[in-house]
Amino acid sequence: MQSQLFTWQALLSIGGASLLTFYIVQYTKALLDKLLPRRRIPTDLYAVAVAWCILLAAQLATGTSVDWRTCFLAFANAFLVAAAAGQIQAKSLHPPGGKDT
Numbered sequence: 001m002q003s004q005l006f007t008w009q010a011l012l013s014i015g016g017a018s019l020l021t022f023y024i025v026q027y028t029k030a031l032l033d034k035l036l037p038r039r040r041i042p043t044d045l046y047a048v049a050v051a052w053c054i055l056l057a058a059q060l061a062t063g064t065s066v067d068w069r070t071c072f073l074a075f076a077n078a079f080l081v082a083a084a085a086g087q088i089q090a091k092s093l094h095p096p097g098g099k100d101t
Contacts, residue, residue, distance in 0.1 A: 011058035014077075018084035021051045025085065047082035055081065 010016035025047045033040055055074040060066055 008058050008061040011054055012062065014081060014084055017051060017054050017058070017077075017081045018088060020054055021047055021081055022085040022088045024050050024054075026089070044082065044086070047085055048078045051081035051085065052078035 006016060006020060011020060025043065029043055029046060032046065052075055055077055056066065056071065059070055059074060064070060
């Protein structure tokens, strides 16, 4: 059994990358808004940037050579990861079977 919850291979999957993106955005967005009060960055775009960094870091850590193709695919996948992280956030606010459904 592994001693880590996240592995580099897990961060290359949409589940692992979206979960880490969700946590990083949740814990840092308010701080970012305080540091940049005049330039509020939309949360969706911030989540894409965080997801892109996570995906690139996972690619580097697993030994993939990072060139323009890797960067572009990580950027494209970052939108999917950010969307999945948004769904995690939505489900945490409105869980299935709650009063809202």
